[in-house]
Amino acid sequence: MFKDQVDEILQKAIRRRASDILFLPKEGQYVLKFNIMGVAREVAQLPLAYGLQIINYLKFKADMALSEHRRPQVGAYLLEDKDNKKVFGRFSSIGDFLGHESLVIRLIYQETNVNESYFFPEQLQRMQAACAQKGLILFSGPVGSGKTSTMYNLVRSLEKGQVMCIEDPVEIYEPAFLQVQVNEKAKMSYAELIKASLRHRPDVFIVGEIRDPETAQIVITAALSGHLILSTVHAQNAWGVVRRLLDLGVSPTDLQQTLQIIVYQRLLPTREGRIKALFEELGVSEIPWDKLEKVTVRQMTPEWRKKLEKCFYNKWISEETLHKYLKG
Template identity: 50%
Template sequence: MRIKETVNSLIEEAIAEHASDMFFLVHGEQMVVNLRTIVGISQKAAFTLNEGKEIINFLKYGAQMDIAEHRRPQVGALTYDYDQEKYYLRLSSIGDFTGCESLVLRIIYQVQSGQYFLPEQIEKLTQLAKRRGLIVTSGPTGSGKTTTMYKLAQAVGQGKMVMTIEDPVEIHQASFLQTQVNDEAEISYARLLEAALRHRPDILIIGEIRNAQTARLAVDAALSGHLVLATVHAKSTLQTISRLESLQINQNELSNCLTAVSYQRLLPTANGFSCLLDIVSGQDLQDSIGQTQRGNFVKWPENLAELKQRGEISAPIYEQFQEG
């Protein structure tokens, strides 16, 4: 088996299906490769255990991971050029209780300006970003959150210091100061955030708010006059506010630091995929912060219905994404 050709074929098939993740998992005496697409997880290939180990080691080597370590968790990243496009791959490996190693490969797709269903939405976020403060984007894995943050930073960051804190860096941008979490070297999100503020960035991109400590530092940075762009895992636009509250940020702080909250998904179209946003800002945001019980969305249902009416998405896709 030619490992390089096999790996390239697997990655390119995943890209063709717009898979968000590839899973390399041991099932009995085989290493199976599953893809996660918008319709769910499906098996795409199977190899012997030895072949599977060679594939994983090839990928780990390319991502500058330790190929001699098969038990402890590791992360890595690499870029892949295909069909005149650049894709960023995030890798995560871990050993199971039997000592068998598994690998998950996440594919980061570039969302261009023409790939937003409603271009006025990204323009609205761009205008909001000029006010500084904290802009939080939520959405599931593979929904283009990082790309949106980078687009905003590029749009308002001309002549400004832009710094990113990621785990790992997903998109390489030469004009940004990009830093990466490294747990083995005890370089955590929190330590990088503390160091970032000493570097005096105008714009700070936080790959993900994962815990109360990271949330606190992000809020403090926004309150001190920085533009902070961050992602968080939440099921909908307004529930993103509740998620921040669960990370010990109180309503008064949210009221003073939050500039906007958005939720986004990539929806399949006849010509590929496009991004749909749901945004809350201004008085609507302030009213939502003050509520003890919140709904989910602002204009998601009506925007989805409009896309269906315009023929940009199919009826099954419309039904599938009713809940975000």
């Protein structure tokens, strides 16, 4: 009975194509919310004890420590929709100062028709062409903007040999790839795992994030040695990725030699009630390498505005969405 009730919550979120399921403590109870098209909507209020029971059950499923209620934890669990299609659940929990635990489940869907997930399939084709070369394919965008899904879709389309994924945590279950997870306590950092993975002779790397000088340098070294590497960098737009890597100690010469394309990604709600990805793409030949100090890192490229306005004129998005995303 209890298991059926929890399963119904999960299936209801999947049917509505929610991106997140949130169990949040509030004033002696739990509030259940679904994040749908970027808006967290309340769907139920649960008694405190019952909410905790659900959280413990889901933590058990995701192989998380049941005895820990305050420190942050992450886990994963493979779900299925009504058609038996896999939905990857990424779990994250943390406790507040009162010891009340919250749980967020990120739902990652496997799209049957990848092109239907993008406003302009030609943008994906440009990325695929870049992936046919060796070097760096870099992504930026807010948390939850679909960067990992895009990287996985790109690599699946390549039909390459050995693919090595290094993430913190692993976000998408893909049995065709060799997936390893960062564990700082066990001295398994991004940099250490990349070094160890090079001995496996992978054809392609997916690196969850370049976030420190050591990881940046080992990624550049791997790219210079002839590997294809897809990774993410925290930045507000494509130009910001260049500045961020320079700040991490990457030389302009090495970056110019290894970079193929930078992609800034956002997920926009459509008038049809779906979510689609829009990209800002910056190729290596479009970067003024001799004038990097004059690059305005907070500015989107003109192409972003053109694509966004085309989405509006084609009545794919609302005017509200147009103005909301003009600056990325």
